[in-house]
Amino acid sequence: MLIDVHAHFYxxxxxxxxxxxxxxxxxxxxxxMGITLHIASILGSWGAxxxxxxxxxxxxxxxxxxxxxxxxxxxxxIVGYVAVNPNFQEHALEQIERYLGEGMVGIKLAAxxxxxxxxxxxxxxAAAHHHVPVLQHVWQHRGRDWPGQEASxxxxxxxxxxxxxxxxxxxxxxxxxxxWLHSLRAVRGVDNVHVDLSGSGVDGGMxxxxxxxxxxxxxxxxxxxxxxxxxxxxxxxxxxLDSDDVTRIRWKNAAVLFGLPTARDTAS
Amino acid sequence: xxxxVNTFVxxxxxxxxxxxxxxxxxxxxxxxxxxxxxxxxxxSVFWRDPMEGNDWLLQATGEVxxxxxxxxxxxxxxxxxxxxxxxxxxxxxxxxxxxxxxxxDPTGQEVHDLVRACAGHDIPLLAAVRLEDxxxxxxxxxxxxxxxxxxxxxxxxxxxxxxxxxHADRAFIEEVHFGSTPSEAARVWxxxxxxxxxxxxxxxxxxxxxxxxxxxxxxxxxMRLPEAxxxxxxxxxxxxxxxxxxxAGNVYAHLGRTMGGR
Numbered sequence: 001m002l003i004d005v006h007a008h009f010y011x012x013x014x015x016x017x018x019x020x021x022x023x024x025x026x027x028x029x030x031x032x033m034g035i036t037l038h039i040a041s042i043l044g045s046w047g048a049x050x051x052x053x054x055x056x057x058x059x060x061x062x063x064x065x066x067x068x069x070x071x072x073x074x075x076x077x078i079v080g081y082v083a084v085n086p087n088f089q090e091h092a093l094e095q096i097e098r099y100l101g102e103g104m105v106g107i108k109l110a111a112x113x114x115x116x117x118x119x120x121x122x123x124x125x126a127a128a129h130h131h132v133p134v135l136q137h138v139w140q141h142r143g144r145d146w147p148g149q150e151a152s153x154x155x156x157x158x159x160x161x162x163x164x165x166x167x168x169x170x171x172x173x174x175x176x177x178x179x180w181l182h183s184l185r186a187v188r189g190v191d192n193v194h195v196d197l198s199g200s201g202v203d204g205g206m207x208x209x210x211x212x213x214x215x216x217x218x219x220x221x222x223x224x225x226x227x228x229x230x231x232x233x234x235x236x237x238x239x240x241l242d243s244d245d246v247t248r249i250r251w252k253n254a255a256v257l258f259g260l261p262t263a264r265d266t267a268s
Numbered sequence: 269x270x271x272x273v274n275t276f277v278x279x280x281x282x283x284x285x286x287x288x289x290x291x292x293x294x295x296x297x298x299x300x301x302x303x304x305x306x307x308x309x310x311x312s313v314f315w316r317d318p319m320e321g322n323d324w325l326l327q328a329t330g331e332v333x334x335x336x337x338x339x340x341x342x343x344x345x346x347x348x349x350x351x352x353x354x355x356x357x358x359x360x361x362x363x364x365x366x367x368x369x370x371x372x373d374p375t376g377q378e379v380h381d382l383v384r385a386c387a388g389h390d391i392p393l394l395a396a397v398r399l400e401d402x403x404x405x406x407x408x409x410x411x412x413x414x415x416x417x418x419x420x421x422x423x424x425x426x427x428x429x430x431x432x433x434x435h436a437d438r439a440f441i442e443e444v445h446f447g448s449t450p451s452e453a454a455r456v457w458x459x460x461x462x463x464x465x466x467x468x469x470x471x472x473x474x475x476x477x478x479x480x481x482x483x484x485x486x487x488x489x490x491m492r493l494p495e496a497x498x499x500x501x502x503x504x505x506x507x508x509x510x511x512x513x514x515x516a517g518n519v520y521a522h523l524g525r526t527m528g529g530r
Contacts, residue, residue, distance in 0.1 A: 022467045029466035029503050140404070177403040181283070200464065201401055202493040204285045228465030228503050232496035239299065 001251040002033065003260075004230070006135065006172060006198040006222030007040035009078075011066040013059075014046035027077070029227045033234075036251070039258065041081040041108040041135070042067050053111040053137070053149035057091040060084060064099050071103065079258075081108035081135055086119040096126045105258045106170075110137045115152035116159040124160065128167040133257050135170045135196070136160075140178030154183035154193075161193045168192050168257055173224050175199030175233070180206055184213035191218070194257060197249070198222030202229050207236055216245045220254045269516035270302045272494070273361075273394070273523075274434040274459045274486030275335075276310035277328065278321075280399075282406035288490050290328050290335070297334065300494055302487075303516070306361045306394075308338045310491075313366050313399070318342050319351050326358060336361040338394055343382035344372050352385055362392035362432060362523070367418075368411040374418035380425045387428030392523050394432040395419075397440060397462070399491060416443040423452040430523060434459040434486050438470035445478045453478075457518060459486025465500035472505055480508075484523075485515045 007026065010019035030038060042063035044055025055063070060083055067080040082099035084092035084107065096107060107127050113119050115136050127134045139151035154171055161169045169192060174180050176199030187193045195214050197207070198221075210219055223230030237246050254260070277290050288310065297305055307329050312321025322339040329337040339355050341348055341363045355363060365382055367374040374395075386393040397414045419433060423444075433444075436458055445453045460483055464470040475483065485501075487494035501511055510517070 021469075025467035025469055032503060177401060179404050201404075202496040203283075203400075203404075204490045204493060205283070207493075208286055225468060226464050227467060228500035229496050231499040231503065232493050235495040235499065236493050 001247075002035045002234075003037045003039065003221065003251040003254040004030070004035050004198075004223050005039045005170060005220045005254050005258075006196045006224045007038040008225060009040050009042055009067065009070055010046060011042060011063065013048055013062060015048045016046065026227065030077075033227060033231050036077065037260070038078050039081065039105065039254070040067065040070070040078060041083045043083055043108075043110055051148060054087075055083070055085055055110070055112070057085070057088050060091070060095060064095055064104075068099060068102050068104065080104040081106040083108040083110065084123065085110075085112040086117065086123060087112055089119060089122060092123055093126060096123065096130075100130050100132060105260070106132045107134045109134055111139075111149035111151045113150055115156040120160055121163065124164040124167045128164060131259055133168040133170050133194070135172055137172045138183065140174065140176070140180045141182035142178065153178070154186035158186050158190050158193060161190055165192060168194065170194045170196050170220065170257075172196055173199035173222070174210060175201030175203070175206060175229065176224060177201070181209060184209055187218075188213045194218045194220050194253070196220050196222040197233050198224035198230060200224075200226040200229050202232050207233060207240065211240070216241065216248050217253065219249045220257065221249050221251075269512065270300075270304075270485055271516045271519045272297070272302045272305040272487050272489070272497075273432055273484050273519060274396075274461055274488050275305045275307050276489070276491065277307055277325075278310040278312075280310055280491060281314055282400070282409045285490050290332060292490060294332060294334065296489055296494055300498055302494070303334065305335045306338045307335045308364055308394075309340065312340055313369050317345060318366070318370065319345070319348070322351070322355070326360075338362050338364050340364050340366070341382055342370050342372075343378040344370060348382070349385060352382075352389065352391075356389040356391060360391070362394040364394040364396075366396060368414060374414055375421045379418075380421070383422045383425045383429050387426040387430075390428070390430075390524070392430040392432055393422070394434065397433060397435045397437075399435065416440050416447065419444045419456065420447050420452075423448055423455060427451070427455075429455055431456040432459070432484065432523065433457070435462045435488060437462050438464065438474060441474060441478060445482070453482070456482070457484045457522065458482055459484050460497055460500060460514065461486045461488045461492060463500065465503045471500055472508070475504075475508060480510060480513050481518060483514045484519050
């Protein structure tokens with residue numbers, strides 16, 4: 001078993017003409033790697049008709065519907081996050097209710113609003129109510145504003161997580177750019193924040209630092225947009241850890257976090 | 269057979285890397301089935317005289333049969349030519365020049381003189397585009413990344429140059445390859461360490477557009493997990509044949525000092 005908690009797909013209204021090929025490549029490479037479940041989101045139109053990190057309600061609804069169709073077409077290997085923009089509160093809450101009701105398993109927050117902003121509170125209450133995690137896009141130590149997004153860093157995510165102790169959060173792509181040591185210091189001891197290992201970074205020492213900061217218990221495996229680096233981290237973890245611990249990172253932690261049937265099977 | 273052209277020993281000044289010894293490198297090679305490695309001395313990249321690390325590197329690598337040294341040349345320092353003359357007589361794989369880390373203009377006269385000298389000695393020149401992701405560099409780590417324009421200029425300076433460029437991404441490789449004549453582009457080899465695999469499939473694409481002859485295996489270890497370079501080859505489409513040209517064939521065919529002549 002292997003669960004990717006941070007996957008993305010594309011659709012026919014994104015700027016990418018090769019969207020079919022990229023989706024197919026993810027699934028084909030996933031098969032070669034042994035990925036049994038892609039937990040995925042689509043970020044609006046990926047910039048076609050609204051910015052990737054500031055998606056419009058229309059684009060979000062189209063993307064979430066597309067994501068749900070992917071989930072229904074591949075029920076054994078794809079499940080979805082409902083992606084929302086907190087600036088459109090009513091729409092965000094409506095999308096959450098609708099798509100979680102349709103079987104999606106998490107909430108994806110990109111970078112439309114800082115993670116510690118009060119506008120996220122209602123969304124986090126919904127996550128806690130539905131017992132689904134929030135995957136929060138994070139820039140590891142945002143030293144300045146970056147164009148195209150209102151990025152958050154781990155300190156802001158921890159502030160949100162401490163306001164919502166009944167909700168679970170996933171700090172996105174620890175290897176996705178920025179100072180991961182800063183993030184790992186921030187999440188140490190904050191039990192409702194899990195760290196996803198995705199991102200193109202494969203820095204020597206990073207996985208050891210992750211294990212030191214949050215332990216095996218709060219690490220979940222993911223790839224984001226580079227499956228090869230995800231596979232590399234998995235292989236290195238197999239070198240570092242015993243098989244039981246690797247199994248937790250491969251899928252067991254995620255299965256519990258998302259309340260997947262596999263977790264219930266395991267428990268029984 | 270796998271030859272890793274992109275490895276380092278020694279500590280990195282800007283963050284902790286758990287183990288950077290030659291022993292760790294050889295253990296890692298064994299774990300991943302890497303048969304041989306070209307090794308550079310990491311601390312001296314940041315020294316005022318990076319050539320002061322060469323003797324240590326030569327001695328350390330001389331004691332291990334599966335590794336070969338890549339000493340450094342700083343062409344902005346007096347008598348660098350004498351150091352290159354000396355190295356040319358020794359079992360080295362290549363020499364490296366991290367011009368921007370030395371405070372040199374990569375398109376300037378000093379580096380172009382080094383390019384000519386390397387061509388004259390028939391020694392491959394190795395250069396890294398970067399050592400770390402630019403988004404995470406230490407506040408004091410401000411050396412500019414190597415530019416594609418600089419690499420193109422090197423290829424034009426001397427038709428005898430053989431160049432190995434590490435840590436380059438797809439856009440960089442394409443800019444140099446298609447911004448050069450076929451004969452210029454045929455004298456540069458790219459390591460795979462910074463090229464993305466699926467689902468973006470940059471490596472797969474480059475093998476089709478730039479050609480498999482242009483790629484060599486490199487990891488960037490220990491600053492990068494060496495598993496990444498192996499994984500991206502494992503995830504290539506099964507239709508890609510002759511993977512061993514990337515892992516060793518191109519190095520042996522075109523970079524004659526592969527293991528310093530050993």
